[in-house]
Amino acid sequence: MSEDEQVARRAYSTFAERYDAAAPTKPHNALYERPASLALLGDVAGLDVVDAGCGSGICAEKLARGRARVHAFDITPEMLELARKRCAGLxxxxxxxxxxxxxxxxxxxxxxxxxxxxxxxxxxxxxxxFSEFHRIGRSGCRLIFSMGHPMRDWADQRTRGDASYFATNLWGMHWGGFGAPNPYVQSYRRPLQDILNGLADAGWRLDRFVEPLPVPEMASVDPQHFAELSLSPAFICVRAFK
Structure with missing residues (x-):
């Protein structure tokens, strides 16, 4: 098993059901990243859409209910089992x-x-x-992806460790918000230039780069994080075309 495969599977296999129960309404997802990404994606009716890294199928369900033909995949068997249940009949x-x-x-x-x-x-x-995404996309295909904000992650000592901003480094922390025991999740932090240049090198044309704001509803649901995210973004959302 590759290092990436180990990182990805370890990230969610131990708390898949807890993630599935929380993520549909968890503010960082439901009131911050997901609305921004889906707004960039736009209308999908009648389209063939790939949900890459679909997790427990939250977005796949939305896409299918938006009348898309959805092709979803994930590396974590526990997540896929939940996704199939969520999207049964779609x-x-x-x-x-x-x-x-x-x-x-x-x-x-x-x-x-x-x-x-x-x-x-x-x-x-x-x-x-990005090259594989470009291969499977038809002419005019739109790619929408979201990631941790490179500067936000580098500014946090827990994230960057002793690494330079220009390095890609593996880091991990215990996540709150998904119940006990808090899961330990590892991921990679990298410079913004590696993300955007990798996109361009694979043949994609950058269309929109979004540092999202939380939706207004978050102010009453989670005022602390609403205030934080209104001052400084946690994620980036990108749209590119083939």
């Missing part, structure tokens, strides 16, 4: 797959849109991932 097919490896089950020029929500942080090298 037009979604699921596959166990690793973002860090070729997406061999997806044909070239076969998809109209790709959504990758908070999954690329678990992959060390982004270039091959």
């Amino acid at each position: 037009d979604v097919d699921f596959h166990e797959g690793d973002l860090a490896k070729p997406l061999h089950w997806l044909a070239s020029d076969s998809t109209d849109a790709i959504l990758c929500s908070l999954a690329l942080d678990y992959v060390q090298e982004l270039g091959p991932v």
